Amino acid sequence: MKYTTYLLEWFDKNKRQMPWRERSDAYSIWVSEVMLQQTQVDTVRPYYERFMERFPTVHDLAMATQEEVYTYWQGLGYYRRADNLHKGAKVVSEQYNGIFPTDPKLVKNIPGIGPYTMGAVLSIAFNLPYPAVDGNVMRVLSRQFLIEDDIAIPKTRKIFEEKVMVLMPEDARNFNQALMELGALICTPKNPKCESCPMKPICMAYEEGVQIEYPVKSSKTKAEPDFYKALILKQGDKIYLEKRPEEGLLAKLWGVPLITDVVWEKMKSELVTFEVLEQVQHVFTHRRWLMTPIVIEYTTQNAKIFEEILQGEGVFIVPEGLKNYAIATAFKKVLRKLQENI
DNA sequence: AACGCGGGGGC
DNA sequence: GCCCCAGCGTT
Known part of the structure; x- marks a missing residue:
């Protein structure tokens, strides 16, 4: 698809520098993706640098104590991620000899790796054609194609995964990242920068001027x-x-x-x-x-x-x-x- | 499907 | 104040 090419060209020119983009081994990508769950890039950056300096390989992490892993995670939040990443490192280190598997059945069973993180690691580290659907991707595609399904409902993610696979070019590695980067830089929740968007020519929400109506999301109750x-x-x-x-x-x-x-x-x-x-x-x-x-x-x-x-x-x-x-x-x-x- | 689980940034 | 963020595991 021609417009996929536009997106990839845009990504090539506009992508941000990130420490994990200097690396391509599965462990480095994996750590970054876990830290990035529900956490913005700029928050993650310093944590990632410190963490990778202390635990440069999956074996280093597998051999560490839970206490020490936590000291490197303190302040980042969602601490269960640190536990699961640590457990996952033990699995990969001990069961797979430190080699990250590419069989989705095996990857899915690694603690802390769900559908998104599996797709992200397999596509970014190995260039395998799997969807990596996060909040960015749902926002971008819901606007592109006027998809009205409520993104607060779990099964909606599958609709977007199917859409991603319809669009998926050979360059899975950059395509998934490009969708997310577009969501982070251009197709933002508020005040999207449509005038500088490479996908403007095919964006159905832009054409109808209804960008801010998408994605559709039901709201939740507040904290007492x-x-x-x-x-x-x-x-x-x-x-x-x-x-x-x-x-x-x-x-x-x-x-x-x-x-x-x-x-x-x-x-x-x-x-x-x-x-x-x-x-x-x-x-x-x-x-x-x-x-x-x-x-x-x-x-x-x-x-x-x-x-x-x-x-x-x-x-x-x-x-x-x-x-x-x-x-x-x-x-x-x-x-x-x-x-x-x- | 619903809920618990951090902390920070943007407006 | 509210919403969002490269979500996952449990129930």
Whole structure:
């Protein structure tokens, strides 16, 4: 198809420089694609550089501890990705001798690799003709062809995968990337730059002036606030950090204890002194935490009060030691507030 | 199919 | 404030 050629030419001239575009081995592409899940290119870039410097091959990653992998992932979010990538690296390192498979049945079974990431790695690393349909691709193609299916519904992705395969040229590697790059640079959610778009001549949405109506997407409910007290237990300079549970929000990361207001009211009556700092907010996709930091000196006299609260794995560490722990951004905000008050 | 799962950027 | 972002795994 002639217009596919226009898109590929546009991509060749306008593509952004990215660290993973300097490499073509499957491991390098794989790591980048996992980091890029629901995460913008500019956010990923520095994380990718640090990660690849520390784990240059799939074997390096497979041999690392979960704790260390997390320290390289801290702040990037969706931490389950790090776990699954780590597990996947073990599979490829141990079962496939470090060679990334090209059989889709095998690739699909690697932890953390779903339909998108499989298509992205197989097309970009091996130039195999598989679709890689992400949010960009659905937006671009829905506008190009006035596809009205609700992209919030899972099965809609298949409709776009079929469309991609109808269009797929021999250069699968660049075609998939070109669709995404067009979505990121030109065919953006708001204020699309249609006048400089290479696909303008065949874009049905442009022709009818209805770009902003696409893609069709049903909306979801918003996050309600959760109120907590964030306990900053001190022994001199040292601060108490604990490891969060294996499951749930911010699983396996380190943070300060969070307690509900009800628990705090009871605890408060037993304490002689404490200091209340200004409330800190952290917003997640589906939740809002409003945390009030409370600074308490932890002593042998009052230790009993916290017995029931501090049950997991916890340590008192000096501020300089914080860098050795994977700490979620929500808790860094709390610790930052403490710094401001010294 | 619906939901849980981070954090940042754009408007 | 809201929406979006090179989505995946579980239920």
